[in-house]
Amino acid sequence: MAMSGFEGFEKRLEINFSGDDPMIGIGLRQLEFELLEEILDAVQCTVVSAMGNGFFDAYVLSESSLFVYPTKIIIKTCGTTQLLKSIPPLLVHAHHMGLHVSGCRYTRGSFIFPKAQSFPHSSFREEVMYLEENLPSNLCYRKACVMPSKKSKSSHSWHVYTASDEQYMVQHNPDMFTIEVCMTELDRILARKFFRRPGDIYSGDLSGKEMTALTGIGNINPAALVCDFGFDPCGYSMNSIDGAQYATIHVTPEDGYSYASFECIGSHYDTNILEILKKAVQVFRPATMSISITGATEDLYTRVRDIFQPLGLNCRSCIIDEFPSAGNVVFQTFTTRRKKAADI
Numbered sequence: 001m002a003m004s005g006f007e008g009f010e011k012r013l014e015i016n017f018s019g020d021d022p023m024i025g026i027g028l029r030q031l032e033f034e035l036l037e038e039i040l041d042a043v044q045c046t047v048v049s050a051m052g053n054g055f056f057d058a059y060v061l062s063e064s065s066l067f068v069y070p071t072k073i074i075i076k077t078c079g080t081t082q083l084l085k086s087i088p089p090l091l092v093h094a095h096h097m098g099l100h101v102s103g104c105r106y107t108r109g110s111f112i113f114p115k116a117q118s119f120p121h122s123s124f125r126e127e128v129m130y131l132e133e134n135l136p137s138n139l140c141y142r143k144a145c146v147m148p149s150k151k152s153k154s155s156h157s158w159h160v161y162t163a164s165d166e167q168y169m170v171q172h173n174p175d176m177f178t179i180e181v182c183m184t185e186l187d188r189i190l191a192r193k194f195f196r197r198p199g200d201i202y203s204g205d206l207s208g209k210e211m212t213a214l215t216g217i218g219n220i221n222p223a224a225l226v227c228d229f230g231f232d233p234c235g236y237s238m239n240s241i242d243g244a245q246y247a248t249i250h251v252t253p254e255d256g257y258s259y260a261s262f263e264c265i266g267s268h269y270d271t272n273i274l275e276i277l278k279k280a281v282q283v284f285r286p287a288t289m290s291i292s293i294t295g296a297t298e299d300l301y302t303r304v305r306d307i308f309q310p311l312g313l314n315c316r317s318c319i320i321d322e323f324p325s326a327g328n329v330v331f332q333t334f335t336t337r338r339k340k341a342a343d344i
């Protein structure tokens with residue numbers, strides 16, 4: 001942990017694969033646990049809890065989450081983890097299974113403690129150089145961009161890198177989108193629910209279950225299965241699985257650098273997703289928030305913006321950029337009325 005505090009803002013890496021393997025129905029899910037541990041070792045985090053269904057496996061990590069689908073892997077890590085170092089061992093193991101990379105997307109917000117990060121995360125420039133050096137040359141459609149929250153010098157930006165090959169451009173499903181919510185300055189009373197009670201002797205699993213119930217996180221999507229973990233003395237992580245779709249929440253409740261994230265994937269035909277998003281934000285009532293949607297339509301990001309107004313969270317900036325194979329990435333920032341737009 002940084003001397004200054006825990007870095008809640010996550011780095012997120014999604015890698016898509018393709019191949020002629022007859023086992024493609026299982027694909028990356030065949031990876032033995034020891035090999036997953038080896039990949040996570042390079043990142044400097046560990047598995048603390050796991051579950052799966054017919055579609056994918058979901059792991060809660062000591063620093064955020066890992067999702068393994070047959071041809072897609074998503075790793076999200078916070079703190080001072082070195083997420084991009086997962087790429088070389090992951091590509092080696094995938095290659096042994098007859099899978100090759102067809103698409104990659106790396107995203108993150110602005111770190112609260114950027115100086116605490118080490119190689120290859122000391123700057124976005126360094127991250128992009130590392131990605132360029134470690135991804136195969138068939139990913140010829142590449143783009144890196146920092147999306148600011150304001151035209152002037154901004155304190156919060158969304159960093160996006162995408163790379164894909166011809167095949168991924170064809171296979172990519174435009175009906176799906178990813179929502180990444182980063183919340184800071186959490187309501188202090190609500191944040192306290194993510195501290196363990198002094199003297200409790202619960203395991204991380206039991207503590208997580210208690211936090212899920214106490215905070216209302218368990219009601220966000222009653223149809224989903226939840227795997228949760230409560231850290232000691234504070235902090236919380238959960239993954240939920242609902243068919244082929246996941247959602248994940250991570251909480252750093254410490255005052256001064258409180259942070260929570262919510263992420264889910266959705267389909268443009270799924271009308272329930274906005275209600276889920278609204279419920280997730282209400283658990284934390286942040287004073288500042290950013291929402292990034294990859295694969296967004298105008299209808300979707302407008303509706304997302306509008307659901308938060310009744311909660312007192314006003315949209316302060318909205319920036320849109322197009323990425324090959326990822327479609328539109330829309331980055332919106334919000335603050336409560338009591339905060340001035342100049343604060344973000």
Ligand SMILES: C[S@+](CC[C@H](N)C(=O)[O-])C[C@H]1O[C@@H](n2cnc3c(N)ncnc32)[C@H](O)[C@@H]1O
Pocket residue numbers: 006007008009010061062063064077078079231232233234235236237250251252253254259260261
């Ligand atoms: C892993 S969790 C959730 C991370 C997530 N990215 C976030 O901050 O939203 C981080 C919280 O758990 C606390 N924590 C306690 N023990 C920890 C451990 N062994 N590893 C990581 N975090 C731990 C941290 O102080 C922090 O409040």
